[in-house]
Amino acid sequence: RKEVEQDPGPFNVPEGATVAFNCTYSNSASQSFFWYRQDCRKEPKLLMSVYSSGNEDGRFTAQLNRASQYISLLIRDSKLSDSATYLCVVTSTGTASKLTFGTGTRLQVTL
Amino acid sequence: NAGVTQTPKFRILKIGQSMTLQCTQDMNHNYMYWYRQDPGMGLKLIYYSVGAGITDKGEVPNGYNVSRSTTEDFPLRLELAAPSQTSVYFCASRGQGTHEQFFGPGTRLTVL
Numbered sequence: 001r002k003e004v005e006q007d008p009g010p011f012n013v014p015e016g017a018t019v020a021f022n023c024t025y026s027n028s029a030s031q032s033f034f035w036y037r038q039d040c041r042k043e044p045k046l047l048m049s050v051y052s053s054g055n056e057d058g059r060f061t062a063q064l065n066r067a068s069q070y071i072s073l074l075i076r077d078s079k080l081s082d083s084a085t086y087l088c089v090v091t092s093t094g095t096a097s098k099l100t101f102g103t104g105t106r107l108q109v110t111l
Numbered sequence: 112n113a114g115v116t117q118t119p120k121f122r123i124l125k126i127g128q129s130m131t132l133q134c135t136q137d138m139n140h141n142y143m144y145w146y147r148q149d150p151g152m153g154l155k156l157i158y159y160s161v162g163a164g165i166t167d168k169g170e171v172p173n174g175y176n177v178s179r180s181t182t183e184d185f186p187l188r189l190e191l192a193a194p195s196q197t198s199v200y201f202c203a204s205r206g207q208g209t210h211e212q213f214f215g216p217g218t219r220l221t222v223l
Contacts, residue, residue: 004153032210043201043214044154087153097142097210098169101153 001026004102006088012108017078021105023071023088030090032097033064035073038085038104047073047086078109113137115215117202123221124192132187132218134202142205143185144212145169145177147198154201160185192222 006023013019025033033050048055050062050071061074071088088102118133136143141162146154156169160179174196176188185204189196199219203212 008151034210043216045214046211091210097205098156098159099212103151103153
């Protein structure tokens with residue numbers, strides 16, 4: 001089983017739609033959780049951290065369910081500029097804070 | 112503040128050749144990482160460093176070597192390049208007390 005699993009998509013949605021991505025992780029000792037965004041042929045960039053209580057940043061909402069080892073990202077009112085690959089990322093224990101990446105979910109927002 | 116810079120951007124190698132991928136950061140970060148990303152795959156950790164003079168293997172270290180003589184630089188060395196090393200290589204760094212990693216723009220390497 002992969003450490004971090006995501007549906008690769010692509011998710012094709014019209015502008016203004018709401019879309020949700022899910023991610024599961026296998027290591028129950030994972031400590032921190034993130035969503036990174038990666039544009040085509042570019043480097044990953046941090047989109048947002050994910051907290052147990054759930055957190056929101058504008059049109060983006062992230063949720064964590066530790067009991068089910070499940071992370072989600074909700075995007076409301078999708079924009080063309082949201083088209084990208086969204087990477088689910090978890091950290092291992094230890095001081096090096098190594099990140100484990102999912103393979104990513106591709107989102108294409110269309111007119 | 113340039114952040115994390117990587118050179119070269121692109122490179123084509125022949126089987127058996129060697130090269131060094133350069134990575135420099137100007138944020139005074141202690142932690143630095145090298146990843147590779149194959150098409151349709153997640154990033155895999157090759158090597159990492161928690162400070163100058165300290166390096167350790169990641170998930171996929173075979174065929175690579177690193178050094179960390181300064182805080183700023185973390186070069187990745189490929190000896191005896193193989194087609195399986197065709198990939199996009201990303202360097203990243205992070206500061207103390209945060210999990211956020213900052214990535215360089217990547218080096219696209221093809222081994223023929």
